[in-house]
Amino acid sequence: MREALSEWRPRIDEEIARLLPRTLSAGDVAEQFGSPRFEYDEAALTAALTEPVWDLLDRGGKRWRPVLFLLAAEGFGGDPESLLPYAAIPEILHTGTIIVDDVEDGATLRRGEPAVHRKYGTDVALNAGNALYFVPLKVLTDDPGGLPAETRLRAFDMLTHELNRTHLGQGTDIRWHNGERVDMTEAEYLEMCACKTGCLGRIAARLAAIVTEQDEAAEAHVADYAESLSIAFQIADDVLDVEHTLDGDGDFGKAFGNDIREGKRTLMVIHAVQAASEPAAARLREILTADEASDKDVLDAIDILQATDSVEYARERALELAADARSHLDAVAMRDEQADQLAAFTEYVVEREI
Numbered sequence: 001m002r003e004a005l006s007e008w009r010p011r012i013d014e015e016i017a018r019l020l021p022r023t024l025s026a027g028d029v030a031e032q033f034g035s036p037r038f039e040y041d042e043a044a045l046t047a048a049l050t051e052p053v054w055d056l057l058d059r060g061g062k063r064w065r066p067v068l069f070l071l072a073a074e075g076f077g078g079d080p081e082s083l084l085p086y087a088a089i090p091e092i093l094h095t096g097t098i099i100v101d102d103v104e105d106g107a108t109l110r111r112g113e114p115a116v117h118r119k120y121g122t123d124v125a126l127n128a129g130n131a132l133y134f135v136p137l138k139v140l141t142d143d144p145g146g147l148p149a150e151t152r153l154r155a156f157d158m159l160t161h162e163l164n165r166t167h168l169g170q171g172t173d174i175r176w177h178n179g180e181r182v183d184m185t186e187a188e189y190l191e192m193c194a195c196k197t198g199c200l201g202r203i204a205a206r207l208a209a210i211v212t213e214q215d216e217a218a219e220a221h222v223a224d225y226a227e228s229l230s231i232a233f234q235i236a237d238d239v240l241d242v243e244h245t246l247d248g249d250g251d252f253g254k255a256f257g258n259d260i261r262e263g264k265r266t267l268m269v270i271h272a273v274q275a276a277s278e279p280a281a282a283r284l285r286e287i288l289t290a291d292e293a294s295d296k297d298v299l300d301a302i303d304i305l306q307a308t309d310s311v312e313y314a315r316e317r318a319l320e321l322a323a324d325a326r327s328h329l330d331a332v333a334m335r336d337e338q339a340d341q342l343a344a345f346t347e348y349v350v351e352r353e354i
């Protein structure tokens with residue numbers, strides 16, 4: 001899987017650059033929005049719209065959603081080379097959501113450097129991040145794959161549905177946070193996660209099925225594979241945040257105790273609140289809802305997660321979700337080589353260390 005990620009990465013970035021030029025010229029603006037009524041300042045346009053986005057893209061990111069798209073599309077018999085413009089869609093959307101998410105969470109670091117809003121201001125970050133949500137619509141309008149009109153409508157319909165659900169999931173998480181709730185059930189948590197995180201994976205998978213004209217059953221199976229994979233990814237990511245905090249590992253690209261300081265409701269937290277003694281659960285809630293958690297608070301919270309075996313529990317759930325993803329894949333008729341690579345993806349997700 002790691003090979004597929006590094007092999008496709010430069011091609012994916014080329015496509016993103018075609019859709020989002022690093023330097024935005026007045027000509028690009030005219031092409032996209034019609035003749036301007038005044039002379040645009042090219043440097044200002046670039047600074048407002050593309051520089052912050054490329055700053056974030058150049059810092060890294062795994063690009064696993066486009067690779068999932070390419071493998072699934074090839075597995076369904078499509079030509080990945082000619083479908084590359086569609087591969088950029090989930091990455092561009094993902095980039096928009098992490099910029100906005102960092103504003104909403106008050107995050108300090110992203111991919112090892114100041115979050116976009118910390119570096120460029122909240123106004124610039126929100127505007128540039130939100131603008132990314134519209135780029136996929138332009139890809140479908142421009143129609144680089146020469147798709148029939150009804151296929152493009154199917155893709156529009158899918159994007160509308162999944163992006164709405166992403167915001168429903170994010171909204172639910174924000175409400176829990178603002179309401180200082182930590183007593184959600186695991187089922188509620190997994191549903192929130194399926195929306196907030198799973199929908200972006202579903203977009204990559206469903207798009208692959210749609211542009212290669214698969215039937216609805218195949219689209220549903222590959223979407224369910226991607227949803228379980230994405231939730232496993234999220235849980236593994238949350239576990240890594242705890243592990244890297246304990247190791248003091250700066251390479252992870254997030255601040256010490258990032259998730260605990262942000263008061264993030266993770267599967268570990270939900271499990272610990274249920275499994276801990278009343279005083280320990282109350283202490284965990286106090287830390288997660290504090291305006292500012294100290295280093296000692298972070299370590300106390302991690303102690304509670306460990307004492308209740310919540311880190312181990314989350315790791316096991318991530319493994320179960322990875323197995324569930326593989327079972328959905330088994331139901332899809334796909335070329336063996338790509339099906340095997342997509343199955344290997346589920347192992348990569350839970351085994352990765354960064």
Ligand SMILES: CC(C)=CCC/C(C)=C/CC/C(C)=C/COP(=O)(O)OP(=O)(O)O
Binds near residue numbers: 062063098101197234
């Ligand atoms: C509507 C809205 C704002 C929704 C927010 C949704 C959101 C930010 C969910 C978190 C998803 C997640 C696991 C990000 C890390 O992805 P990754 O491990 O692929 O990160 P990478 O690209 O840095 O590798």
